Amino acid sequence: MHDIGSQFCGKPSDAAEHLATQAAAFALAEHVTGVSITPELLRDADLVGGSTESG
Numbered sequence: 001m002h003d004i005g006s007q008f009c010g011k012p013s014d015a016a017e018h019l020a021t022q023a024a025a026f027a028l029a030e031h032v033t034g035v036s037i038t039p040e041l042l043r044d045a046d047l048v049g050g051s052t053e054s055g
Contacts, residue, residue, distance in 0.1 A: 026037050035041075 030036050
């Protein structure tokens with residue numbers, strides 16, 4: 001986690017903590033997948049969803 005910039009000291013404000021959590025999630029996703037998640041990637045992506053019945 002330290003490799004992607006997570007910090008484990010101090011007590012951030014709620015807003016700072018929320019932003020840091022989002023940034024850490026995107027950094028972790030990039031670290032794991034090798035794909036940089038940019039605003040352009042999210043804006044221009046074709047998203048496909050689906051559902052199925054279980055049981």
